[in-house]
Amino acid sequence: MDPIIFLIQCLNAIQYGLLLFLVASGLTLIFGIMGIINLAHGSFYMIGAYMAFALQPLISQYAGESFVLTLLACVALAAILGYFLEWAFYSYLYHRDHLQQVLMTFGLILVFEELRSLLVGNDVHGVPIPAWLQGSISLADVMTYPIYRLFISVVCIIVAGLLYWVLTRTRLGMMIRAGASNREMINSLGIDINRLFRIVFAMGVALAALAGAIAAPVSSVYPGMGQSVLIICFVVVVIGGIGSIRGAFLAAMLVGFVDTFGQILFPAAAGVLVYLLMAAILLFKPEGLFKQG
């Protein structure tokens, strides 16, 4: 393979993997800390993308052309949505078994999809790449790489770093990690565990929504986008080990590379390769690469 093409595919793989990590980290955080398996997590990805689509013209009208502002608005709105949803719905899921959580969030997906259909319709939309991120940088004579894709990777890395910083260096992060291993202890330490859970959930939703919003210009905004990302995220979480952020990162990168290079090397079987990867890992590590705890 031509070294430049190899580099381009590596960049693609990293970008895809980082986006997956953003979504999967939310999923694994919510499951690891709160013990909730949320099938509707992919819907938050979709909601983020549709928010970007809906907000972008509004913001450019009132605040000028600012993509970063749009992204921040999406994240803020998603966090508020997540905070509200936890209070209104997800807090009732804690004491139910995983099967009930699966089915109730399955019903929630239907509700989200239909609300979206009622509010913005079922059409496929595009979100324009902002002017300052358009174009490509040249890697060699004729090979170029889109600047926007690099932007995606950079933002994801920054967010991943922020997440790491919050979890390991702040008091909030300490409470979150403690809550992951011992919920009752947190309560007896006087920390309001309900508030904590609400914040964690809002974080998870915001992460997924950000991924959807930032991916919107390249992957377009369409009704089924939540579901397709969700299942790949499940694969990432299974490979990485539930509850492990580190595992989610490693697994997301693995999936990113296998999928990207798989499409080049084995185009006929491209979509199946990720599942084969999962199968292979399960043969040797049925609980994922990093067990929680």
Added chain:
Amino acid sequence: MSQALLTASNITRRFGGLTAINNVSLTLTQGTVHAVIGTNGAGKSTLVSVLSGEIPPNEGRIMMGNNDITQWPQPRRAQAGMGRSYQRTTIFPSLTVHENCRIAAQANHQHFWRWFQPASHCKESNSAADRALALAGLENEATRTAGLLSHGAKRQLEIAMSLATHPRVLLLDEPLAGMGPEETERMLDLLATLKAEHAILLIEHDMEAVFRIADIITVMVNGTVIAHGDPDAIRNDPQVQTAYLGDDE
């Protein structure tokens, strides 16, 4: 000379940086109760799990009869004559007491493909269940739902289920846990009757019971064996006194 039914040699098991069991050896012979005592975290439960096949050892060998069973999974060991009871009761609460034992007994008469015969008509598993219930003194409770039994009766059922497969070696993990004095008496009588036909490993915290019923005692602290011998020798062992029995209560 009594038969050595199970021999564990130089068993070591580590979890990451922690050594849970360090170079432990013991032998179970028919007709004896071999008790293993020790403080919390001494590695007793890990030892039982290694012997039963639920956790593989990092080093060491386990022989049952003439077979090297170190790599054998738990079901295979059970088929070869090993029975185990758990510290946390592992009965089937929604089924009747009799059905609990019958299903356990079915392990020796699985008839995997005979789908058209009702399980309830299985003579062999039914008689094995009857026998186990009689041994454990639970015949009168046979039709009761297991989940409704008293705690002591549940522990008796736990033992009955491990007897249902006619094992030779019995690994009992804290069978007296949570029992009152009357129930403890009954359980100790049961163990005394079982002794003759089986080799019994007993993990227990109730010191009085241990010293009454055990023929051999192994004392573990932090994964290592610090003493091994008959009850009198253990009682007078200075190391044991300081490490475990403590200064006079």
Added chain:
Amino acid sequence: MQNTLRGLLLLILIGLVAVLPFFTTDYYASLAVKIMIYALFALSLQLLVGGTGLVSLGHAAFFGIAAYFVTLLTPDTGAGNFFVLLAGALIVTMAYAAVTGALALRTKGIYFIMVTLAFAQMAYYVFHDTKVGGGTDGIYLYFRPELRIGDWTLLNIDNSYVFYLFVLGCLLLSWAFLAVLMRSRFGAALTGIRVNEQRMRAAGFSTFGYKLTAYIIAAALAGVAGFLYAAKDGYVNPELMAWEQSGLVLLMVILGGSGRLWGAIIGAVVLTMLQELFQSQSIFGEFAKNWHLPYGLAIIALVALLPNGLTGLPEQLRTRRARKAQLRAASAAQDSAS
């Protein structure tokens, strides 16, 4: 006495179902066949969920694979042989179940749910994104398979009423088979594995073999349902094995009640009728096209309110009443003591 009464009621019910097409429109007769096929599908999953304690979120894969098999392998010129095609469909379905099950069963709990979903998605991908089955458009089955042995046609299932009775017969046969299976030693072992797998292993059962066998049998029965589905409408598309289908059939099992075999049948009836209700334009008018909204809310409410499903409702009410009585007795004792 109670058993004979129940048996009699069941026979009457079956009789009523058998003559239903004479008293209703073609649409509802066709709907009834669809319900029966989904009831069979749900029964197959019930073996896994209620029988063995294995929650699979990828069961639609087996439904779809069998449906595609019969559609792809029916010759263009005329009807295929039912028995040959069914045998082939089941072999392929069971092979996929054997391979994916052997891997999936290495995991437990939430992992198992996610892995079965992933394996179903893999099958979905093959039919959705490749040329194998006509892609997203799906393919048509122009000739319903014939129940032929040599030159002799046993039943003419081309006739819609005969096909109706045939599907009813398949459903009843499968139900009876599962009932017998659960009553056998194999079924008793599955029950033990569901309640406490650890104890089963300690007794000497190689639980993996039991679980895998149950998984394959469940897949085979789902394959029968998928086969009948393709034969019924003559059209298959990848959505048959989409995860929404897997979720739907799981819902049927849980809402019907995983404690009883026939809960799956109840669940299939209720959920299909619920879909019909919310899609009804005569009731909802313009909003009928947004039926996913009330449907999703209904699902959430039903799962939340009926943790044991419909067939577990008597027990749920009984426990609630008993607990209330206990509390009343406890507070009465407190009052009299103070």
